[in-house]
Amino acid sequence: MEANAEQLSKIAEMLKLLGLSSYEAQGFVALVYHGVANADTVADTANIPRTSAYKVMESLVQKGFAKETDGRPRMFKPDDMNRIRSDFQEKFDKLFRSLKDLQDMLPSKGEPQLVYTIYGNQQVMSKLAEMINLTERELIICTPKVKEIRTDLKKYIDNAIKRGVKVTFVTPPNKRIPPNTQVFRKEGLIATDVVSDQIRAMLAGPEMDACGYTDNPALALHVYQFINMIIESGKSA
Numbered sequence: 001m002e003a004n005a006e007q008l009s010k011i012a013e014m015l016k017l018l019g020l021s022s023y024e025a026q027g028f029v030a031l032v033y034h035g036v037a038n039a040d041t042v043a044d045t046a047n048i049p050r051t052s053a054y055k056v057m058e059s060l061v062q063k064g065f066a067k068e069t070d071g072r073p074r075m076f077k078p079d080d081m082n083r084i085r086s087d088f089q090e091k092f093d094k095l096f097r098s099l100k101d102l103q104d105m106l107p108s109k110g111e112p113q114l115v116y117t118i119y120g121n122q123q124v125m126s127k128l129a130e131m132i133n134l135t136e137r138e139l140i141i142c143t144p145k146v147k148e149i150r151t152d153l154k155k156y157i158d159n160a161i162k163r164g165v166k167v168t169f170v171t172p173p174n175k176r177i178p179p180n181t182q183v184f185r186k187e188g189l190i191a192t193d194v195v196s197d198q199i200r201a202m203l204a205g206p207e208m209d210a211c212g213y214t215d216n217p218a219l220a221l222h223v224y225q226f227i228n229m230i231i232e233s234g235k236s237a
Contacts, residue, residue, distance in 0.1 A: 008033065008045075018088055019144065019190030019206040020063070023048045027056040028065050028078070036069065036077045062172070063188065091190070098226055115219065121209045125152055128194060128202060131213075132156040135165050135196040142170035142227045143192035145208055150178050157181070170231055184231045195224040 008029045015025035023046075030045035031037055037045075039053035048056065057076050060066040065084060069075040118127055128149070132139060133156060143149060146169060150157075157178050161167055167181040170189070177183050192204040192211075201223040204211035214220060 012046075016206065020065070021059075023052055023056045024059055024063075024065075027053070028060055031057075031060070031066055031076055032078050036075055038073055038075050042076070087188070091188070098222070115216075116213045117210070118213055119210050121207070124202075124204055124208050124211045125149075127211065127213055128204075129153055129156045131194060131196045131200055131202060132160050134200065135160055136163070137197050138166045138168070138195075139197075140168045140170070140195045140224065140227055141192070142186075142189065142194070142230060144172055144175075144189040144206075145192055146171045146175040146177060148208065149192075150176070154178065170227060186230055189230075193223055193227055195220055195227060198224050 008026075012022075012025040012029045015028060016022070020028065026046035026048055027042050030042045033045060034041060039057050040050055042048075042057065043050045043053035054074075057066060057068075061068055061076070064087065065079055066076050067079050069077060118124055125148075132153060139160060141149065157167060161178075161180050167178070168184070169175075169177045169181055170184045170186055171177060172187055172189055173185045190206055192202070192208055194202040194204075199217045199220050200213075200215045201220040202211050202213050203223065
């Protein structure tokens with residue numbers, strides 16, 4: 001049975017939950033549909049610009065969703081579905097274990113669970129700018145969205161560095177970071193996690209259009225420890 005455009009679109013929309021951009025999600029669905037294809041074929045099926053096709057396919061390879069076949073012309077095929085599923089199942093399981101730990105930890109400490117939900121990309125970026133302004137000692141940003149943060153919040157990061165704040169980015173390889181900041185490289189990042197002075201924390205979705213924010217030190221410390229686990233796993237990889 002041949003899939004129609006509406007079915008492919010629905011599947012692509014769900015794939016965004018795994019941290020893929022719109023073009024990446026559409027491109028991956030098209031690649032699965034064809035089995036093996038070149039970038040132009042994927043672009044035509046996915047209805048994405050041909051000028052973006054190779055960049056999209058290379059990004060899918062880097063994120064572990066696709067493989068490049070040997071020979072010329074350059075062809076691509078989906079990576080093993082069971083491996084992809086297992087990888088993300090492990091990540092989601094770890095996320096929900098962390099959430100359960102938070103749920104169990106806070107009542108025993110008798111501390112209020114103060115998490116504010118913020119919607120809209122502009123509002124999320126404004127809150128992040130506010131966090132940067134409030135930081136006095138250490139700021140850690142774990143994110144695949146380095147370009148957006150580096151571009152939109154450059155003056156806030158520069159001012160923080162001038163104040164003596166230690167700024168650390170945890171990012172995928174080949175992402176350019178702001179000058180005078182520390183970096184750790186980690187593949188497969190999906191969400192954006194930020195900790196300010198270990199007393200404020202933000203957890204934002206893949207597109208940074210929604211986030212949870214807390215100024216509860218116990219919650220912030222937990223996010224800080226989680227990011228450090230990511231850093232350590234990247235060192236040992």
